Amino acid sequence: GAGVSQSPSNKVTEKGKDVELRCDPISGHTALYWYRQSLGQGLEFLIYFQGNSAPDKSGLPSDRFSAERTGGSVSTLTIQRTQQEDSAVYLCASSLGRLGSNEKLFFGSGTQLSVL
Amino acid sequence: GQNIDQPTEMTATEGAIVQINCTYQTSGFNGLFWYQQHAGEAPTFLSYNVLDGLEEKGRFSSFLSRSKGYSYLLLKELQMKDSASYLCAVKDSNYQLIWGAGTKLIIKP
Numbered sequence: 190g191a192g193v194s195q196s197p198s199n200k201v202t203e204k205g206k207d208v209e210l211r212c213d214p215i216s217g218h219t220a221l222y223w224y225r226q227s228l229g230q231g232l233e234f235l236i237y238f239q240g241n242s243a244p245d246k247s248g249l250p251s252d253r254f255s256a257e258r259t260g261g262s263v264s265t266l267t268i269q270r271t272q273q274e275d276s277a278v279y280l281c282a283s284s285l286g287r288l289g290s291n292e293k294l295f296f297g298s299g300t301q302l303s304v305l
Numbered sequence: 306g307q308n309i310d311q312p313t314e315m316t317a318t319e320g321a322i323v324q325i326n327c328t329y330q331t332s333g334f335n336g337l338f339w340y341q342q343h344a345g346e347a348p349t350f351l352s353y354n355v356l357d358g359l360e361e362k363g364r365f366s367s368f369l370s371r372s373k374g375y376s377y378l379l380l381k382e383l384q385m386k387d388s389a390s391y392l393c394a395v396k397d398s399n400y401q402l403i404w405g406a407g408t409k410l411i412i413k414p
Contacts (some may be wrong), residue, residue, distance in 0.1 A: 237401075280347065295350075
């Protein structure tokens with residue numbers, strides 16, 4: 190696609206429910222990142238996929254969070270048993286995946302998650 | 306630990322010049338990025354520095370001093386549309402991006 194696409198743009202859920210957030214990166218981009226951004230805060234790294242390598246999950250805040258990337262393209266971030274502190278904007282970004290270069294990240298518009 | 310420091314908020318006047326500073330302490334250095342983020346929108350790339358000195362791109366310039374762990378973003382001829390948050394990010398020795406909390410820039414007429 191022309192840009193990074195995320196869905197849904199807004200999600201309101203009840204505490205304890207599971208949610209799935211979707212990211213469709215730019216075609217041909219091998220690197221995909223998930224970030225979380227709370228109001229007025231910087232970007233908190235969650236997980237990173239690079240090609241067929243094992244993902245870097247070092248940023249996932251708890252075992253309630255998981256992510257998959259199928260076929261090296263679309264990624265889904267799943268949050269189980271949501272808590273109110275999970276409320277934030279979840280941003281996905283992709284890049285060509287060339288380590289060490291000055292490559293930039295292309296971000297999607299994010300999913301605003303609100304846990305009531 | 307790794308740390309990126311930026312001012313939380315700055316105010317400037319339309320038509321003026323503003324400098325947004327960023328200092329960093331990271332495990333290694335493989336480049337510094339500036340991104341712009343308008344409220345409710347995705348961050349977009351502005352600039353990249355890996356060598357010391359000034360990179361100029363239109364009204365925006367970015368400076369880097371690796372020995373001082375310091376960068377700044379210089380915005381000239383400010384326009385109302387420049388009101389946004391400006392995020393500084395550093396690639397560490399593992400090529401991981403470490404992000405600052407961002408500087409909210411308010412432009413007044």
